[in-house]
Amino acid sequence: xxxxxxxxxxxxxxxxxxxxxxxxxxxxxxxxxxxxRQIHSQGPQYIIHGLKNNETNExxxxxxxxxxxxxxxxxxHATLRDTAVYYCIVNSGGSNYKLTFGKGTLLTVNP
Amino acid sequence: DxxxxxxPTHLIKTRGQQVTLRCSPKSGHDTVSWYQQALGQGPxxxxxxxxxxxxxxxxxxxxxxxxxxxxxxSELNVNALLLGDSALYLxxxxxxxxxxxxxxxxxxxxxxxxxx
Numbered sequence: 001x002x003x004x005x006x007x008x009x010x011x012x013x014x015x016x017x018x019x020x021x022x023x024x025x026x027x028x029x030x031x032x033x034x035x036x037r038q039i040h041s042q043g044p045q046y047i048i049h050g051l052k053n054n055e056t057n058e059x060x061x062x063x064x065x066x067x068x069x070x071x072x073x074x075x076x077h078a079t080l081r082d083t084a085v086y087y088c089i090v091n092s093g094g095s096n097y098k099l100t101f102g103k104g105t106l107l108t109v110n111p
Numbered sequence: 112d113x114x115x116x117x118x119p120t121h122l123i124k125t126r127g128q129q130v131t132l133r134c135s136p137k138s139g140h141d142t143v144s145w146y147q148q149a150l151g152q153g154p155x156x157x158x159x160x161x162x163x164x165x166x167x168x169x170x171x172x173x174x175x176x177x178x179x180x181x182x183x184x185s186e187l188n189v190n191a192l193l194l195g196d197s198a199l200y201l202x203x204x205x206x207x208x209x210x211x212x213x214x215x216x217x218x219x220x221x222x223x224x225x226x227x
Binding site: 030032034036041042043044045046049051085087092093094097098099100101102103104 | 115142144146151152153154155156159167169201203205209210211212213214215216217218219220221
């Protein structure tokens with residue numbers, strides 16, 4: 001799996017958009033960008049994933065650059081409950097699906 | 112619809128002992144994976160089970176073993192416990208027969224093991 005680089009921590013004001021960047025310059029053509037988050041003392045939770053087009057669901061939006069070397073996870077209106085470690089993972093997502101986690105980004109949403 | 116359930120939630124063992132952790136996958140899922148998460152680190156893949164067979168294994172010693180039952184539930188066994196085995200052990204379930212890009216993992220809340 002391609003390696004990803006994320007900032008170790010970020011802050012965001014409650015109600016504002018949180019934009020979490022991820023670099024994955026060695027991503028290959030069949031690899032997807034996945035985002036999971038882990039709230040303290042819980043298991044990781046799937047957020048969103050995409051191949052090359054921008055994606056949106058009820059939790060977040062994922063913007064992938066045209067060259068696919070980086071992406072941004074957007075939480076449009078961050079709440080205190082969004083405080084968590086966010087993991088950006090590149091994976092082909094097939095039957096042998098296993099995730100290689102880095103240290104992620106600790107997002108702290110402040111009141 | 113129940114998600115992934117793990118037991119026990121917390122346990123304390125001493126060095127040299129053996130431990131068994133249990134996992135019931137999300138309803139409809141047939142594949143179970145186990146991850147170890149040390150304090151301050153991201154989860155690390157231990158192994159994956161499908162059709163009662165180990166399909167993939169991460170960089171963990173043979174002291175770590177597992178089993179999957181016909182109902183898809185799974186156990187993780189760790190023998191000869193070391194202090195360094197203290198961690199949160201996460202179980203995740205998924206579907207085996209999914210097209211590339213269609214698979215996601217559903218995680219349980221984990222079992223926190225402390226080795227003294």
